[in-house]
Amino acid sequence: MTFNSLKSVKSKIFITYGVLLIITVLFSNAVFYYFAKEYIYKNTVNALKSISRDVIWDDIKGKNLKDNFSFSIHKYEFSIRNVFIQAQYNGKIVLKSKNLIGLELPIQKLSKKNSISHLKIHKISKYNIIMYSTKIPWDENYTVQIATTTKTENYHLGKIINMFLFGDPIFILFVLLIIYKMLQDVLRPMNIMVKTAKEITITDLNKRIPYYDNGDEFAELAKTLNNMFSKLQSSYKQIKQFSQDASHQLKTPLTSIRLQAGVTLKKDRDINEYKNVLKSIKNEITYLQNMINDLFLLAQMDNDTIKDNFENIRLDIVLMNVIGEFIVIANKKGVTLDIKDIDNTVILGDSTQISVLCSNLIDNAIKYTEKGKRVSIELKNYMMTIEDEGVGIEEKNINAVFDRFFRADSNDSKIVKGYGLGLSMVKIIANIHKADINIQSEIKVGTKITVKFPKPI
Ligand SMILES: Nc1ncnc2c1ncn2[C@@H]1O[C@H](COP(=O)(O)OP(=O)(O)OP(=O)(O)O)[C@@H](O)[C@H]1O
Ligand SMILES: [Mg+2]
Known part of the structure; x- marks a missing residue:
């Protein structure tokens, strides 16, 4: 199993952290061990140095070592144990402490100028030793060597290694354990997201991802996903x-076309x-085509996409x-268009949608008004008013006129062609633009529709 084949992000992060942690611990152990060893050996060498200067030199001063002078090591109380002392005269051993019987310290060649060398670890017999060699200042033919076994040092270094062996795993x-707990806490929102996303299907898009809005990436992701679900x-x-x-509205005209064609073809x-x-x-086909166009327009009226195209537009010009497009139609029908005050008006909106709104209202006003009557249009104080002297709308239908496919059947409007979609589009567009629509109507007297647009800030 390779690292990349691991299925869970938690395992990947956990293993990465684990490996980094072990490398860091081992590296810091090695650094600590190196400096501890340096320190311990340096202490020993310093002790050997002071023994050589303060004790051995004083003791052998004035004595002729070549006369086979020997001294017992045991008369000294050194700060370290197992001290071996050896002196050479021009490379020939002339003095050995009693504890060196049968053994000798390795002879070191010292340069004349730099007459000391230390921190050398040698092996004599089965012992590892640290040795300090120095020339005697008053007679450079003599070299005094002081050594000690590394037993104490090894003991201390062994303790450090034991500490690592027991301490490191713990x-x-x-x-x-802390990393695991933290990962569990940090990744919990992701698990919830996965669980919720699995529960969401195209037919059940009501669920939303719960999140705590602390501004982190998970909260942002949850917000984005929730937005997408909406x-x-x-x-x-x-689409539904x-x-x-x-399917509901196309059925009747299509059946009518099929029947007409069928009957005609019979003979x-x-x-x-x-x-x-x-x-x-x-x-019939033109009727169907126009209705499909209107249905498409309605279906495309998605708040967010329209709002993206919002800009300052001149409502009066739209x-x-x-x-202008309705003058000929009105003339043909014999309806007078009375253009009252049209103020210069700037609103924040989508000009295509606003023109759909205006044309549907004017179209209705002309459509449902008889010959010889008038339709007046005004734009004042962000309020657009379209008033006609037409057939009027019954009070019970005032709200229903905004429903899809609603067409009043009690008035003469049924003889006028239409799909019952115009005002539902007007309503959606007004909502998107935060405009208020109001209808006042009286049967056989007329209808007054006002649309109040908000002032742009
Ligand atoms: N100015 C008006 N005067 C009288 N009745 C009206 C007026 N405007 C709308 N109505 C009534 O409201 C109904 C719905 O209007 P709407 O504009 O939605 O559909 P439509 O005009 O019938 O068809 P279309 O989809 O072509 O606009 C109309 O059928 C009509 O009965
Ligand atoms: Mg209409």
């Missing part, structure tokens, strides 16, 4: 709504009959452009 285990949910709702609406007919049927089918 320390490493303890730190690993968008998915609203897109899914739109669209397919429901489309041979004259050319005019065919022409009439084709004309009727063409009208409105005048829309009015």
